[in-house]
Amino acid sequence: xxxxxxxxxxxxxxxxxxxxxxxxxxxxxxxxxxxxxxxxxxxxxxxxxxxxxxxxxxxxxxxxxxxxxxxxxxxxxxxxxxxxxxxxxxxxxxxxxxxxxxxxxxxxxxxxxxxxxxxxxxxxxxxxxxxxxxxxxxxx
Amino acid sequence: xxxxxxxxxxxxxxxxxxxxxxxxxxxxxxxxxxxxxxxxxxxxxxxxxxxxxxxxxxxxxxxxxxxxxxxxxxxxxxxxxxxxxxxxxxxxxxxxxxxxxxxxxxxxxxxxxxxxxxxxxxxxxxxxxxxxxxxxxxxxxxxxxxxxxxxxxxxxxxxxxxxxxxxxxxxxxxxxxxxxxxxxxxxxxxxxxxxxxxxxxxxxxxxxxxxxxxxxxxxxxxxxxxxxxxxxxxxxxxxxxxxxxxxxxxxxxxxxxxxxxxxxxxxxxxxxxxxxxxxxxxxxxxxxxxxxxxxxxxxxxxxxxxxxxxxxxxxxxxxxxxxxxxxxxxxxxxxxxxxxxxxxxxxxxxxxxxxxxxxxxxxxxxxxxxxxxxxxxxxxxxxxxxxxxxxxxxxxxxxxxxxxxxxxxxxxxxxxxxxx
Numbered sequence: 001x002x003x004x005x006x007x008x009x010x011x012x013x014x015x016x017x018x019x020x021x022x023x024x025x026x027x028x029x030x031x032x033x034x035x036x037x038x039x040x041x042x043x044x045x046x047x048x049x050x051x052x053x054x055x056x057x058x059x060x061x062x063x064x065x066x067x068x069x070x071x072x073x074x075x076x077x078x079x080x081x082x083x084x085x086x087x088x089x090x091x092x093x094x095x096x097x098x099x100x101x102x103x104x105x106x107x108x109x110x111x112x113x114x115x116x117x118x119x120x121x122x123x124x125x126x127x128x129x130x131x132x133x134x135x136x137x138x139x140x
Numbered sequence: 141x142x143x144x145x146x147x148x149x150x151x152x153x154x155x156x157x158x159x160x161x162x163x164x165x166x167x168x169x170x171x172x173x174x175x176x177x178x179x180x181x182x183x184x185x186x187x188x189x190x191x192x193x194x195x196x197x198x199x200x201x202x203x204x205x206x207x208x209x210x211x212x213x214x215x216x217x218x219x220x221x222x223x224x225x226x227x228x229x230x231x232x233x234x235x236x237x238x239x240x241x242x243x244x245x246x247x248x249x250x251x252x253x254x255x256x257x258x259x260x261x262x263x264x265x266x267x268x269x270x271x272x273x274x275x276x277x278x279x280x281x282x283x284x285x286x287x288x289x290x291x292x293x294x295x296x297x298x299x300x301x302x303x304x305x306x307x308x309x310x311x312x313x314x315x316x317x318x319x320x321x322x323x324x325x326x327x328x329x330x331x332x333x334x335x336x337x338x339x340x341x342x343x344x345x346x347x348x349x350x351x352x353x354x355x356x357x358x359x360x361x362x363x364x365x366x367x368x369x370x371x372x373x374x375x376x377x378x379x380x381x382x383x384x385x386x387x388x389x390x391x392x393x394x395x396x397x398x399x400x401x402x403x404x405x406x407x408x409x410x411x412x413x414x415x416x417x418x419x420x421x422x423x424x425x426x427x428x429x430x431x432x433x434x435x436x437x438x439x440x441x442x443x444x445x446x447x448x449x450x451x452x453x454x455x456x457x458x459x460x461x462x463x464x465x466x467x468x469x470x471x472x473x474x475x476x477x478x479x480x481x482x483x484x485x486x487x488x489x490x491x492x493x494x495x496x497x498x499x500x501x502x503x504x505x506x507x508x509x510x511x512x513x514x515x516x517x518x519x520x521x522x523x524x525x526x527x528x529x530x531x532x533x534x535x536x537x538x539x540x541x542x543x544x545x546x547x548x549x550x551x552x553x554x555x556x557x558x559x560x
Contacts, residue, residue, distance in 0.1 A: 037156070038366035041416065081416075083359065088152040114393075 002112040003090045009075035010101045016048045026098040043080035157200045163258035167317040182207040256371045257317045263332040271306040272335045291353045376433020379424045383442035386421030390414040406454040418449045437473040459489035476507040492524040512541040532558035
């Protein structure tokens with residue numbers, strides 16, 4: 001199964017405090033372990049929300065909101081995409097992650113939907129459109 | 141944490157650590173069975189202690205230290221026994237002493253390539269490919285013999301036998317569980333890649349509704365491939381195989397229709413292809429080619445798969461490139477089936493006459509006698525060349541040869557479409 005692993009933001013990450021070189025090294029070693037174990041598919045760190053934007057939807061209305069965003073604990077500072085056997089394995093791997101922040105922090109694990117999860121609600125037309133969209137993003 | 145939860149967490153930790161643990165121990169005691177027993181004993185110790193102490197910060201190192209201590213005790217016991225048998229004592233004692241010392245000094249050794257050493261041992265060419273696959277799934281994948289038996293549609297006793305015999309063969313061969321270097325490396329690596337691809341194909345051949353453990357083999361093989369790629373970043377064929385598996389796996393969801401029938405590549409709903417896997421597959425192929433491995437058999441097969449993956453619709457397929465790739469593939473991996481696929485590719489790239497011209501030679505060779513896809517291909521070329529009466533005969537012959545009911549119906553339908 002695939003899981004998305006979110007490193008949640010903290011006050012420090014939102015202020016753009018860069019990780020110490022010691023943490024950077026530790027994180028590098030951890031990432032290496034993930035690769036060596038064959039479970040890592042992708043991963044990146046995200047810049048603070050002050051450099052992000054939101055688009056708020058209300059019916060036909062679209063409003064653009066500039067960062068930073070207030071609810072720090074709900075924001076994401078980085079992510080991985082892993083392929084693991086089950087959630088228990090994902091939890092064990094997350095436990096091994098060095099604390100990504102100087103203070104207390106949280107990492108959240110969410111299983112990824114598979115195409116088969118949509119089988120009942122997906123019409124052939126919707127499928128074709130999803131395929132086209134994925135096609136156009138594939139060579140990014 | 142509830143006791144059962146702790147128990148589950150410990151077992152998950154063990155599952156993650158098991159292969160590396162067995163690998164490290166096998167290198168010490170030079171015996172897989174004994175290494176597995178020592179690892180199992182370490183788990184039992186952990187199940188007794190961790191619920192009281194909590195799971196240690198580095199559980200892998202804890203398990204390894206525990207198992208190694210046990211191994212040393214074992215050697216000491218052997219040495220005591222040896223003393224009692226004076227006639228053989230002296231020699232054995234010295235050897236046991238040396239081994240115990242070796243273990244002590246190895247305690248601080250780098251664990252780095254031990255897992256790789258175990259993979260090479262499990263995939264040693266002195267063992268049959270089927271046995272290699274079973275033992276690799278057992279040791280590296282951590283599957284139980286029951287799971288392996290279900291995966292290979294075999295009896296548990298058969299698989300257990302196969303593993304026991306393979307271990308015995310490996311023990312008799314006196315392997316060091318080291319990673320082969322130099323000359324030796326190429327043949328041994330080919331044997332490892334063969335096993336991983338065999339595991340992948342076993343999973344890929346599974347049909348919908350079957351035991352889930354079969355499709356899970358594809359994921360396991362891909363994981364093995366990624367482990368190997370991380371450990372051998374300079375070996376182009378490893379990346380060729382990884383690429384081939386990622387791209388083929390990207391089609392898993394599109395490959396069967398609602399009725400469970402296999403859907404041919406050109407008719408698959410490409411919306412169901414997994415774009416992440418395609419992207420990873422293309423990246424691995426780039427890597428194989430950058431390492432100078434474009435002409436390797438796995439890299440070439442990956443390049444063929446990539447041609448289809450890059451085409452947004454079946455009509456966009458670059459058949460000229462596919463034809464050229466098959467021209468190269470038949471040089472490095474000669475096989476009548478490759479020749480037949482090459483003829484099909486040439487017919488798509490340069491017209492049915494080009495395909496027909498290549499078929500003659502294949503038909504004269506006895507290897508594909510009675511192989512339904514051969515007359516089916518000739519029928520298709522003739523049909524596209526407008527020679528309908530001849531095409532009808534060929535489709536009829538192909539239909540008579542196939543044992544697959546669905547394929548037979550399809551071929552008879554094509555025969556009918558030729559009119560009379």
